[in-house]
Amino acid sequence: xxxxxxxxxxxxxxxxxxxxxxxxxxxxxxxxxxxxxxxxxxxxxxxxxxxxxxxxxxxxxxxxxxxxxxxxxxxxxxxxxxxxxxxxxxxxxxxxxxxxxxxxxxxxxxxxxxxxxxxxxxxxxxxxxxxxxxxxxxxxxxxxxxxxxxxxxxxxxxxxxxxxxxxxxxxxxxxxxxxxxxxxxxxxxxxxxxxxxxxxxxxxxxxxxxxxxxxxxxxxxxxxxxxxxxxxxxxxxxxxxxxxxxxxxxxxxxxxxxxxxxxxxxxxxxxxxxxxxxxxxxxxxxxxxxxxxxxxx
Numbered sequence: 001x002x003x004x005x006x007x008x009x010x011x012x013x014x015x016x017x018x019x020x021x022x023x024x025x026x027x028x029x030x031x032x033x034x035x036x037x038x039x040x041x042x043x044x045x046x047x048x049x050x051x052x053x054x055x056x057x058x059x060x061x062x063x064x065x066x067x068x069x070x071x072x073x074x075x076x077x078x079x080x081x082x083x084x085x086x087x088x089x090x091x092x093x094x095x096x097x098x099x100x101x102x103x104x105x106x107x108x109x110x111x112x113x114x115x116x117x118x119x120x121x122x123x124x125x126x127x128x129x130x131x132x133x134x135x136x137x138x139x140x141x142x143x144x145x146x147x148x149x150x151x152x153x154x155x156x157x158x159x160x161x162x163x164x165x166x167x168x169x170x171x172x173x174x175x176x177x178x179x180x181x182x183x184x185x186x187x188x189x190x191x192x193x194x195x196x197x198x199x200x201x202x203x204x205x206x207x208x209x210x211x212x213x214x215x216x217x218x219x220x221x222x223x224x225x226x227x228x229x230x231x232x233x234x235x236x237x238x239x240x241x242x243x244x245x246x247x248x249x250x251x252x253x254x255x256x257x258x259x260x261x262x263x264x265x266x267x268x269x270x271x272x273x274x275x276x277x278x279x280x281x282x283x284x285x286x287x288x289x290x291x292x293x294x295x296x297x
Contacts, residue, residue: 028064029241032076032089035069036147049264056258061244080232081106087241090231092149097285103232109242110278111231114269115200122199123154123222128187129194134158134220139172140193143183146176150226151196153288158220160291181205187216194219198226225281230273246272 031054035047047069054065068086070076073095080089081102096103115121125134137158144151152167155174159167167174175192177183180201186192197205199221206212233242249270262268 027241028066028085029058029087030066030068030085032068032070032079032086034073034076034090034092035071045264049261053258053261053265056261057244057248060248063241063244077103080234084234084236086234087237088231088233088245090229093227093230093281094149094153094285094288096230096232097282098289100282106235107232108235108237109233110273111233111246111270112227112229112273113231113267114271115228115266118200119271120224121150121226121228122224123151123226124197124199124202124218125155125158125194125220126184126187126197126202126216127194127219128190128216132217132219135162136219137171137194138163141173141175142167142171143175143177143186143192143195145180145183145196146178148180148196148228150228153285154222154226155196157288157291160288166292184212184216188212223284225277225284227273227281230278246270 033050051067054067057063058065070079073092076089077091077095077099080086125137127136127140129136129140137155142155144155156167159165159170163170172193175183175186177186180195180197181204183192183195184197184201184205187195202218233245
């Protein structure tokens with residue numbers, strides 16, 4: 001009798017799981033992305049690659065995923081607030097923290113991406129001048145990747161701390177370049193005084209051209225806690241759809257087509273962010289946003 005009851009119980013669980021999975025076959029998930037953010041704007045054909053990635057996830061798990069692109073962070077955020085059919089969005093990190101309190105009410109899980117196998121990024125302020133301090137940014141021309149909001153936040157916060165002025169009023173010029181490598185080369189060829197690049201770009205460029213170290217020096221490093229983007233899943237998203245997303249993205253090199261997609265996006269890993277990490281980085285952004293508010297009062 002006990003064996004029969006156990007068999008009945010296991011059968012009911014199996015039926016329940018199969019029924020749940022089959023019930024999600026026609027579910028539509030809508031993923032929203034900021035089209036001009038660092039995640040997408042850096043790379044040619046990245047929108048197409050991201051759309052293809054959504055199709056691959058949907059095909060394997062027999063669901064449907066729509067990838068929606070937004071021209072402005074604020075429009076993406078507002079749609080997430082108003083439209084319950086938006087399952088997940090990805091926001092620039094500084095924008096996320098600006099609206100974190102409201103977003104937390106709607107969300108249950110966060111994720112981000114890695115470009116080099118590391119969970120966080122570190123930013124370098126590099127210079128071809130004799131100065132050894134971040135104070136030397138005054139009246140200088142600084143090159144920066146125009147798509148990297150985290151780099152802008154870092155240098156702007158530095159300016160606010162040093163001068164109580166935004167970066168545009170403290171330095172000679174903030175030159176927005178199409179990539180970090182271009183920003184670094186502008187310093188190397190003395191077309192800019194300084195630049196902000198990630199540790200990854202610095203290490204790669206040094207490996208390609210060791211003479212860079214003779215002409216450029218690192219004068220300041222950020223904490224090793226920077227992340228380029230924060231993905232947010234809506235609170236009522238089912239565990240099946242969450243598992244579908246993370247089981248697929250946890251092995252992005254599973255086949256040739258996926259490898260082609262991630263080679264375009266230049267990402268190698270996607271991982272969940274723990275609440276502790278969100279809170280720790282939140283202190284950094286809270287301080288920055290308070291400085292901004294104080295300056296423009």
